[in-house]
Amino acid sequence: MSSIKNRVPAGQKVTESFPVLHHGEVPYYINMGNWDLKIFGLVDEEYTFTYKEFMQLPRTQFGNDIHCVTTWSKLDNVWEGIAISDLLKFFHIKETAKFVMLHAEHGWSTNLPIEDFLKETSFLAIKHNGELLSPDHGYPVRMVVPHLYFWKSAKWLRGIEFLEKDKPGFWEKNGYHMYGDPWKEQRYDWD
Structure with a gap:
C-alpha cells in the first residue's frame, strides 16, 4: 500500500466519515417495481433493466479511494457492484459514441468521456463497506468513477x-x- 501522501491529491483532507452532499431532494423508493435503468443513445438497441433484472447481474467487489470536489477524501472504500464489462453483455455501443451522459433522479446528470466510463475501475455500485447504499448515498445504484x-x-x-x-x-x-x-x-471551469 502506498503512503497516504501519494493517495491524496493536493487540496484534499482525509476523512473517516462519508459526507453527504447533493443538490435537491433525496429520492426514496417505495415500490422498486417502478425503478429501472435505461441504456440509450448511440447503442445498437436500447435496453432497460428492471430492478429485479439489475439485482440479478453478477457482482464484483471493488476497492478504491474517493475524492470530493469540496476537498474531502475517503480512503480504502470497499464496494460491491456491477462491472461495466458485465453490463456491456446486454448492448453494443456504436463506434461513434465518444462520451457518456449519466442521468439520475430529479434531472441531475454528469458527463464522462467514454474511456472513463469503460475503465476497469469504474462500476455501478449497490453496496458500500458491506451495506446497501443509503438513500443519501445513491440507493439503489450509483456510478463510481474513482x-x-x-x-x-x-x-x-x-x-x-x-x-x-x-x-x-x-x-x-x-x-x-x-x-x-x-x-x-x-474543480471549476475557471481553474
Missing part, C-alpha cells in the same frame, strides 16, 4: 446515454469543470 472527483459518480442512476459529442451535465452547466481530475485540481 479517478475523477466524486460528483462524476452519479447517485440515483436512472439512465446511461451514449453520445458522439461532449455536453455539460448539471454541475458542469453550473461552473464545475467538464472533466474533474482531482490530481490536476480540476
Whole structure:
C-alpha cells in the first residue's frame, strides 16, 4: 500500500466519515417495481433493466479511494457492484459514441468521456463497506468513477446515454469543470 501522501491529491483532507452532499431532494423508493435503468443513445438497441433484472447481474467487489470536489477524501472504500464489462453483455455501443451522459433522479446528470466510463475501475455500485447504499448515498445504484472527483459518480442512476459529442451535465452547466481530475485540481471551469 502506498503512503497516504501519494493517495491524496493536493487540496484534499482525509476523512473517516462519508459526507453527504447533493443538490435537491433525496429520492426514496417505495415500490422498486417502478425503478429501472435505461441504456440509450448511440447503442445498437436500447435496453432497460428492471430492478429485479439489475439485482440479478453478477457482482464484483471493488476497492478504491474517493475524492470530493469540496476537498474531502475517503480512503480504502470497499464496494460491491456491477462491472461495466458485465453490463456491456446486454448492448453494443456504436463506434461513434465518444462520451457518456449519466442521468439520475430529479434531472441531475454528469458527463464522462467514454474511456472513463469503460475503465476497469469504474462500476455501478449497490453496496458500500458491506451495506446497501443509503438513500443519501445513491440507493439503489450509483456510478463510481474513482479517478475523477466524486460528483462524476452519479447517485440515483436512472439512465446511461451514449453520445458522439461532449455536453455539460448539471454541475458542469453550473461552473464545475467538464472533466474533474482531482490530481490536476480540476474543480471549476475557471481553474
